[in-house]
Amino acid sequence: MSGRTRAPGTYGVTLVRSKYLPLEPHPDSCTPDTFREWVGRHKDEPLAVDLFSGAGGLSLGLKRAGWTVAAAVDRDERALETHRHNFPGMSLNLDLGSPDDREKLLSLFEGVKVDLVAGGPPCQPFSRAGSAKIRSLVKAGVRDKHDLRKELWRAYIEIVLALRPRAVLMENVPDMGLADDFRVVRIIDEMLEDAGYATQVQLADAWKFGVPQHRRRLILLARLDSLEFRWPAPSDQKVTLRDAIEDLPPIPTGETGHRETRYPSRKKLSAFAREMREGAPKGLVHDHMTRPVRADDAELFELMDEKSIYSDLYEKYKDDPEKSKLFRYDTEHFTDKYNRLGWNELSRSITAHIAKDGYWYIHPGQPRTLTVREAARVQTFPDGFRFAGMRSDAFRQIGNAVPPLLGAAAALAVKAHPEDSVDGPLQPYWRTVRRELTDWATDLRKGTGWSALPGREMGRPQAAVAALLSTGRGGQGGTAEAMAQVRGLATLTRAAYKKLLDSAPSAAARKSFERMEVVAGKRKAWEDDERVVTAIGFKPNERAVFRLLRDNDLLLASHGAIRVAERVAGTGSDRESANALNDGRVNLSKLVGAGDEAPLRMAAVRLLSLTNCRAVGPICSGCPLSELCASKDELSEQALF
Incomplete structure (x- = not known):
């Protein structure tokens, strides 16, 4: 085994928990009891509802784009405390998976005109990392196999259809599409179109809208008033990590920073840094604090740059008696255990993982991990935005958030425009x-298309033959005669199998057909689709074609x-x-x-x-x-x- 593995329960540093940061509600916040009065004061403003709001990254984007967030809904009380401090309106702790709680929310908005419903249903079950973690928890008996959070998109759409806003904005990780062939996205899209909305689905690169990190997000937009979605022009100019955080004060080695400190004197700021400082207390920066770092890790960080790979570094220094001691993990399994960011690069995506392990986010110039304020900057939260709770709470809220600048760009795409006009139902x-x-x-x-399309004539033998022909090149040529041998058959008889071999359009096709010998003349083998797939041993592409045609x-x-x-x-x-x-x-x-x-x-x-x-x-x-x-x-x- 190369490298070493840290002994369980040992950290090498004193774990110091930060103090809880309580936050007062926004001066213009309200409760369900005072909501009607609040609506009266904001009746001339476009109102938005943010579902699964978290700390308010998307809410901040909506605010930047011109909306007033009337209500935010989430189950994380610390995130709601953050939202309640930074935004007007209601911040509600409701379980949107509960029909009763959905009804409570809808009853509050009875008679209230909502211009936009936004939100991102919890995405962990859809992400690659999240899916792997959930599988391990299911296997260990810690979690039910059916994760109800996968179904929260249904709650989201139910609320949208009940409130019938002019516009809809839904955000989630790309894997929400890729993990299930975009099935959920396609269903949502069709439900909105059936309700009269024009829709748009796209993957957005956050950096093209001023976010200093690699991050692709799935955005679904819908509107009742136009077929147009006017995204702001994307930029080819990247905001680097230097632009984003270099103006923040350095933290002395061995220290972890402070809740409040002073900006260093600096004559020139990047345009991004100037924007992030707007509205913050003059001269002061808050929450510029990180976790303690072990002395050996700090020494290892000094050996790294943004191109360093943990396992490669071990190979480089394994024969050095002193430096080889710095490697605490098995480099066969932890090839990229640490990641140092580069000043002139985009950051890697800030995710909720940063709340548990900051070693994916090593500062580009100091032997430490990013601070809360630096992570917030990378997510495009301005310096005046505060996060309730302890340091780990802040990291989690930041990692779970939609980058506000990306949220603003998506919101602008559905903003009402003077040129928008609807004459009759939309025809997307x-x-x-x-x-x-x-x-x-x-x-x-x-007619002739029966052999390539699912339908009444596409039984299991027909789909199996078509699937075996699918891996060949040359389109549909030569398939008609082969498909004719199995047309109308419920099972593959021995006689039909021999005719099928003789009709093969090529030697490769004949070889593929020979794999059907194990099911030829066997009725039970054709009783269900999965039995056919297993018996013939379809390759992945063949299996997909078979299932599609079925x-x-x-x-x-x-x-x-x-x-x-x-x-x-x-x-x-x-x-x-x-x-x-x-x-x-x-x-x-x-x-x-x-x-x-x-x-x-x-x-x-x-x-x-x-x-x-x-x-x-x-x-x-x-x-x-x-x-x-x-x-x-x-x-x-x-x-x-």
């Missing part, structure tokens, strides 16, 4: 596209399917980066949508990618979406009519 673009795609696929399925709701986010979606959206095609793939999945999720016909549309997109909408030489004249395709003019130059 993607809803129209999905209708055309559904009609085309439904008609095609009645009418399961999933996204097949292949390069071909994403190409179709991006061409229809007019956002480019055939991009290879990981981020582009994620953006492509957003477009694909909009094209496929939700509901009973979603599998049919997904299969239709797959079919179009193999036939009409090819990477080179698309055949636009036969594409059902050609008139709606945002890339039609560009594609017409290379199309084979």
Whole structure:
């Protein structure tokens, strides 16, 4: 084992808990009993409700964009104490998973016009790290397998539909989409469209809106008054960590900072630092405090820069008798245990993990971890924003928050605009596209398309053959004869299996078909889908195609399917980066949508990618979406009519 493992319960530093910071309510805060009076004073202002508000990162974004937050709802009392101090209106401790508590909230707003409902349902079950942690807790018997927080999006939408605001803003981690093929996002999107809203779903890079960190967030927007979503122009100029925190005072080695200290004298501040200082007590900075650091860790930090990897450092110094002692963790399993930030780079994403371990956030210039105020700056909370509770409470609230500058950018996209006008029901673009795609696929399925689309004729033998053919190249060529051998069969007979082998369009296809010998002539093997999948031993792509053709709701986010979606959206095609793939999945999720016909549309997109909408030489004249395709003019130059 390389490196060492710290003995349980040993830290090497004295653990000092910070004092609790109590915060008084905002002068214009109110309670449920005084809410009506409060509304009367703010009747001419656009009112917003922030659900799952936390400390108020999104609320602050809404405020920057011009809204007055009438109510914030959360279950974290310390976060609510923070919200109650920094914002007017109500800060309510309600469990939105409870129908009774939802009814309490709605009753408060009876007769009150709400312009915007915003919020981010708890995202831990959707994130990669959170999902892994939850699985371990379930295995240990500490947590129920069914995590009700996964269903809080339903509570969110129920409240939205009851309040019927002009605009909606929903924020969550990208994995809320990626973890379940965007199914929840697609359902929410469709529910809002059914209620008359125009919607937009996109992944937003926070740094493009002035946030000094790497952070991508899933944003779902909706509005009743327009089809337009006017995001502020993104910037190509990054706010670096130097811009964000260099003006804050250094902390002497071995110390942890203070609740209140003075800014150092400095002649020139970055534009970001000047903005963060606005509204704060002149000359004073609050909450510039961090955790104590072990002496050996501080020494190791000095050996690191922003490119250092813990395991690589160990390899470099393992033969040095003194420096090798600094490595306390098994470097085979903790390859990136520590992370030092770079002055001229963006910070890594600030998450709730910072409340437990600051070693992912080592200061770029000092041998310590970030302070509360530095973390708040990286999240774009201004210096005048205070956090209730102890130091760990503040870190947790900051890590759970939406960066206010990102929240403001998303809110501006749904702000009422003088040019907005509605003449009759909105006809959202993607809803129209999905209708055309559904009609085309439904008609095609009645004829030759039966063998590529879920439907009455797509039984288990047919889906299995189609799945085994799916890994070959060359589109649909040669598949018709093979599919004809199993058409109408409920099981694969031995006779049909022999005919299938003879009809294989290639040697590779025949080899794939030979894997069906284990189920040929065996009725029980065809009694359910999973038995077929297991018996034949489908590869991941084959399994996905089989399940799709068996009418399961999933996204097949292949390069071909994403190409179709991006061409229809007019956002480019055939991009290879990981981020582009994620953006492509957003477009694909909009094209496929939700509901009973979603599998049919997904299969239709797959079919179009193999036939009409090819990477080179698309055949636009036969594409059902050609008139709606945002890339039609560009594609017409290379199309084979």
